[in-house]
Amino acid sequence: MSADLTRNQTLVMKTLSGAEAPLSAYTILDRLRDDGLRAPLQVYRALDKLTEMGLVHRLESLNAFVACAHPNCHEQELIAFAICEACGKVEEFSDDVVKDRLDGWTRAHGFRPAKTTIEIRGNCGGCVGKA
Amino acid sequence: MSADLTRNQTLVMKTLSGAEAPLSAYTILDRLRDDGLRAPLQVYRALDKLTEMGLVHRLESLNAFVACAHPNCHEQELIAFAICEACGKVEEFSDDVVKDRLDGWTRAHGFRPAKTTIEIRGNCGGCVGKA
DNA sequence: CAAGGATGTGTAATGTCATAACATTATTGT
DNA sequence: ACAATAATGTTATGACATTACACATCCTTG
Numbered sequence: 001m002s003a004d005l006t007r008n009q010t011l012v013m014k015t016l017s018g019a020e021a022p023l024s025a026y027t028i029l030d031r032l033r034d035d036g037l038r039a040p041l042q043v044y045r046a047l048d049k050l051t052e053m054g055l056v057h058r059l060e061s062l063n064a065f066v067a068c069a070h071p072n073c074h075e076q077e078l079i080a081f082a083i084c085e086a087c088g089k090v091e092e093f094s095d096d097v098v099k100d101r102l103d104g105w106t107r108a109h110g111f112r113p114a115k116t117t118i119e120i121r122g123n124c125g126g127c128v129g130k131a
Numbered sequence: 132m133s134a135d136l137t138r139n140q141t142l143v144m145k146t147l148s149g150a151e152a153p154l155s156a157y158t159i160l161d162r163l164r165d166d167g168l169r170a171p172l173q174v175y176r177a178l179d180k181l182t183e184m185g186l187v188h189r190l191e192s193l194n195a196f197v198a199c200a201h202p203n204c205h206e207q208e209l210i211a212f213a214i215c216e217a218c219g220k221v222e223e224f225s226d227d228v229v230k231d232r233l234d235g236w237t238r239a240h241g242f243r244p245a246k247t248t249i250e251i252r253g254n255c256g257g258c259v260g261k262a
Numbered sequence: 263c264a265a266g267g268a269t270g271t272g273t274a275a276t277g278t279c280a281t282a283a284c285a286t287t288a289t290t291g292t
Numbered sequence: 293a294c295a296a297t298a299a300t301g302t303t304a305t306g307a308c309a310t311t312a313c314a315c316a317t318c319c320t321t322g
Binding site (some may be wrong): 061097098109113120122124 | 191211222228232240241244245248250253259260
């Protein structure tokens, strides 16, 4: 089903899947030095492909990347992220009503959307409790 | 009404207000060399304050800044941006239904939001026509 | 007025994120 | 096997943002 990944793609994917929180490209690179990766581009190229395949998401407000939470996620239409600034964990969800409203706006304005980003930064339940 | 701005803040604000599209901090800096600005920090500090005041918004997916579209905008609750990748123009809007839905999700999950980003990248009406 | 705090400014150095350009090495389809 | 396509490796560079430190300005309050 999911197309085969190349060596570098597999390494990057495993690193992200095993992480508790989003990782920057350079952090991924650092964790893969022992596997032979040496340059940022090797990571960025893998991330590009993985993102295209919907296996990885980029968090714009963090300049970092996470593995997709849905096991066999094939590009869900619109994904929102809730990012905890304390523990770093990210929750991924989607909402059809939000999607409809944004679609409504773009249609009404003749805007053709290519990619939509929704990111909520704050503190997750667990971390609010501790505070 | 709007608190007085300092010299640097005024310069940055004027630059952004006069721009057709979002500007990066370094672009702003370049345009203000003749006014005596020399270091990125002078721009970033001004941008921080202006953003706090709600006069300027940061576009996360662009790493760039725009003047707030609403004349006397005092921190509207939730703002969405539609960013044209062809001409660079940005439209700013808000939607209470979207806000309610996202609020609903965060409340249900005990998540305390601090800042929410909604950015739609694509092509605006004008540019879709030309294509 | 003087002392102290808060805020703004100037500068250099550095840190962090991302891509261009080029050469080489698989992989795949016919 | 051959050509086309995609992936890789490497160096250098570009683009975005912050740390650390020194100095100046304004404003308060005793």
